[in-house]
Amino acid sequence: MHDLTGWDRTEAPAPVRIVHLGLGAFARAHQLWYTQHANETAAPADRWGVAAFTGRSAAAAAPLAEQGGRYTLLVRSSDGDAPSVVDALVEVHDGADAEVWRSHLARAEVGVLTLTVTEAGYRRTPAGDLDRHDDDVARDVVRLGEGAPAVTAPGRLVDGLRARRAADSGPIAIVSCDNLPDNGRVTRRVVLELAGLVDESLAGWIEQNVSFVSTMVDRITPATTAADRAVVRTLTGRDDRSPVVTEPFSEWVLQGAFPAGRPQWEDAGAVFVDDLEPYERRKLWLLNAGHSLLAYEGLARGLTTVAEAFADPGCRAALERLWAEAAEVLPSDVDGYLAELRTRFANARIEHRLAQIAKDGSAKLPVRVVAVARARAAAGLPVGRAGADVVAAWIDHLEQVDVAASDSGAVTLVDALRGQGSSVRATLALDLIAPRLARKDVYARHVAEQLAVRSTTTTLAGVRP
Secondary structure, three states, X not given: OOOOXXXXXXXXXXXXXXXXXXXXXXXXXXXXXXXXXHHHOXXXXXXOEEEEEOOOOHHHHHHHHHOOXXXXXXXXXXXXXXXXXEOOEEEEEOOOOHHHHHHHHOOOOOOEEEEOXXXXXXXXXXXXXXXXXXXXXXXXXXXXXXXXXXOOHHHHHHHHHHHHHHHOOOOEEEEEOOOOOOHHHHHHHHHHHHHHHHOHHHHHHHHHHEEXXXXXXXXXXXXOOHHHHHHHHHHHOOOOOOOEEEOOOOEEEEEOOOOOOXXXXXXXXXXXXXXXXXXXXXXXXXXXXXXXXXXXXXXXXXXXXXXXXXXXXXXXXXXXXXXXXXXXXXXXXXXXXXXXXXXXXXXXXXXOEXXXXXXXXXXXXXXXXXXXXXXXXXXXXXXXXXHHHHHHHHHHHHOOOOHHHHOHHHHHHHHHHOOOOHHHHHHHXXXXXXXXXXXXXXXXXXXXXXXXXXXXXXXXXXXXX
């Protein structure tokens, strides 16, 4: 058993009232941090404990379970590191354990289900509906029909909600915390579509009893390294096998109803609004789009972190052009937000890995980059060259990596790209990520021109541009 010296809880753990799917570092730096702070100011009867289930891999469950769910959150600023213990996580489980998953969702006292499953985890088509041709989705329809465990995130949600209906445990709020615009609506759509394929009456029950809350989440959280674990050991004296490193900045904006209650997250700074869209667009089109640009351009230059790419003159110039295009179609002044982003991106002590950001670009670019082109076209503005340059960089990146491991949604695209010229490559890529883009022919031309420039630069210099 792992040594729990220094991990003792000062109070009994909070009762499980939240279930979370997708036990990654971000959830533990963000939602669990907010829940921790809400619990610290709440009466014992008003505290909310979290039972978390892994998403893609069960590997994260074991070390956290050995630590009783407790872990160190290391807030890393340019001035130093500040460790604290988070103990709002009171149970940790393998997401594939369907019986435990169902039993938790069947509890009447569980009133909130949060999830962080990445953009690709929603298993959507480019049009936004459930991808019924996805092999795992098709298998989940059969599995759910037979009462077998589901493997996709939508499948697990449907499975858990079916158990809740059977137990007559009442309403619940599902809160998506992934980087998708109107992520509550996205979750609702894929869940209802899958539930309808399995049991139409279940879909009806979900419509009547489940609230889908949309959120905007923001906190840079790089993958934890062995060096980070050593820092935690030095600062705390604890051998934490699952610490999380994050930046000082954090933002959480939510829109939607909580029919079975919720923690007082606003005590930790969360904001509840009637219109989430301005916050979503600002974050997706500036921070997330900027991350994608730095990832593809930076990796092409042999760089490894956001801070390194931000310090590169070529990457920085491209980033400022991208931000200028987005700012023209954002609803409010963004100068203050951009100033803060420049400080955050320059923080070299946050080693946010470009390879981590570059994954699943086929799911990320439509909402981070192509969405800006859509907004510009709708506003009567040119669709924009800076965004097209990011798409070109992504296409080049796909042809340098193991796409099955880094961007499974683009496997067929990469097969089609081989041996094609710049114009065809641009068109094929946009057919995947921007099938309904207005003035797509103009955007494709911009992408093709940049692909040709990149190819020429590579040929002459012997390196990526």
